[in-house]
Amino acid sequence: ACVYMLGKVLAKTAVFGINNNNQEECPYLQRQNACQRITDANMFALISLPPGMDKAEWLASNTVAFFKHINLFSSALSEFCTPSTCPTACGPGNMVYFWTDDHGRKLKCSAPLYFDYAMSYIQELLTDEDVFPTKAGATFPTGFIFLVQKVFLLLLRTLAHIYWSHYSEVLALDLHPHLNTLFSHLTLFCQQHSLLEPEDMKPLQDLITALERHG
Template sequence: MDVKTLSVLPKGMDEAEWLASNTITFFKNINLLSSALSEFCTTRTCPTTRGPGDVTYCWTDDQGKKVRCSAPLYTDYTMSYIQELLTDEQVFPTKAGSAFPRGYLFLVQRIFLYLFRMLAHLYWAHFQDIVRMDLHPHLNTLFAHFVTFGREFELLELAETAPLEDLISALCSQYRY
């Protein structure tokens, strides 16, 4: 599979529409994978949300305050926040001819940041569980496509993805990046 080909903007397609379509698909797939692992990601096993390099991911509340929380709670906050955005017609319009709002790209970047952190947590804290469930081929393919797409449209910051750069290089070369 060539994830680069899957990621580039098809000729004649509106970029905002392409971003919206793929963002929704990534959200659904990551949500499904995360749900499949929910019995392993509990407040007991993951009292904080950790990622590669032993970084702790904090949720930012409505007042802009960083909140340290368990991985299940972080997942719930993340998925609820993204779901809210994806179903908001003012942000992700579904009617033909509707315009995407100012700041749309920033919101897509924010969604990608949160989704990347969820994937990073799954790799860091639950990869053995993923392998036991034989889900690693799905996770690896999803991750390679997600990162390739994110880089194609500058949705992910290198500083954020750097701790997983070895994995990214290995997977993206496997999927012909």
């Protein structure tokens, strides 16, 4: 599970510029930014299934922990992510994220609306005892892994949007070490437990490579 905590974000009076996507040279790929972390913990030790522990329980506990940390982090930047600054939910390479509603329709919506949908969906799942049981001896449902995969895809997109559209604010708030640590932990965990498809990771490969190289 996540062993680091997001530091308290101090209020800033400066007005930050509009999102920094479409820049030719992404600042989050630059060495002086990509090398920053808030912990030197062995990530591979953190992501490995502990001996004797049920894998579903391990995935469940980490899903809850990642959600709490990423929801907290994104909340710290919510005032900068508005329908006017982010009319579409997008990530690196201007990859647009569409929300699929209960009827299977794909909706193109603003970033704050998309990620509000995402966090509400995850919160509802995590508090459903039939999906994420908390009672001793309870069993996880059939198809649990597919629900976990969907949660991690939404969490990945949340961080991807922050890197792509709000990295200038992240730098101004000195939160890039937290963001790098969260993202590295998330992607390593997903790779270790096969939670994301290669096509989901492909648009972020430059970032993953930069963090691995400079971490």
